[in-house]
Amino acid sequence: MTTTSRHAAHLEQVEAPGHMLTRAAARSLAVLRMSVGFVFLWAFLDKMFGLGYSTPSERAWINGGSPTMGFLSHVAVGPFQSLFHNMAGTAWADWGFMLGMLGMGLALILGIGLRIAACAATLMMAMMWAAEWPLAQHTGAGDPTGSTNPIIDYHVVYALSAIVVALTYAGHTWGLGRQWVTLHLVQKHRWLI
Template sequence: MAVHQPAHPRTSRPWRKHRTQSAQESAESAVVTTAAERTFAVVRVAVGAVFLWAFADKLFGWGYATPAGKGWIDGGSPTKGFLSGVAAGPLESTFHSWAGAAWADWLFMLGLLGIGAALVAGVALRLTAVAGSLMMVLMWAAEWPPATQLSDGSPSMSTNPVLDYHLVYALVLIALAVARADRPWGLGRIWERLPFVARNRWLL
């Protein structure tokens, strides 16, 4: 007499489902990470282009922020117009004394060029964040948003007593350095492998 053995019931394998879900989540996380890195890279290049444009306009006098014929190359001063126009804040007289000084012109222009070039190239973002933030804080102090009136008594037209675009730029520079935005579409990986950078990590 034939003996019928019971069919083996199908055993569920939850680990396979978990493994599939984990793989899907990893793939989605990789996509999100890549998108975030590329977004930061776009912001990095855009902000760098802003600094480079300011440098070129002040150097050649393209007729935008700097009138034609008033560029640095024509004998004009990149700092005189802005600093001599400071009309509020505790550093007003200090900025007036700096206006048009050769050392101030050179530091300002080298700062614009260095910060812009480093951002576009994607190198030395930590140092760039420090230098750029310092420049932005000084420009914030020159415009002094907390003032409701200028030194001549006229309204300052300040839109916010604390935050303005200079501080926003500083925060963006810091965020780019923290997020290591030098790698996508940049020379960050090559830069960090250079011997003098490897020995001086503050240059990253």
């Protein structure tokens, strides 16, 4: 065993002492990790190329469309309406959204940088939760919002899922997590795990 491998094994034991997961649990967490990663990656791909699901090809980012304009300009409820309307279609919001979706998607699918991915997912999902404002039953115009749960919706579930897979080292099963922790940069800066 090389010095790097021994250091990585020690780091794993310090970060996650003992074997707390069964093989089935570790595999289930790996499937959860990749599934949530694909949700983010799909959002990136659909907005980038206009695959015709939520984004038609004429509104694709590569065709000059804005990935944030449609969603943020139609925010019709909540205390942050004007903030989200002002953000809609700005270059920084478009780039931040797209890089975030791509980065979170790849990190979760590959099983690397899961702590950063979990933080980014939590921040982005909190902002999207605030934009949809599931606490409200009706929009400012009196139309139903379609909210089915005022507190826990899919944004919260995605954020919690990203946090869980980061904290349980789900990247080590069917991912590149074990190799990732052996990198000198990652060993030196543990927040990159």
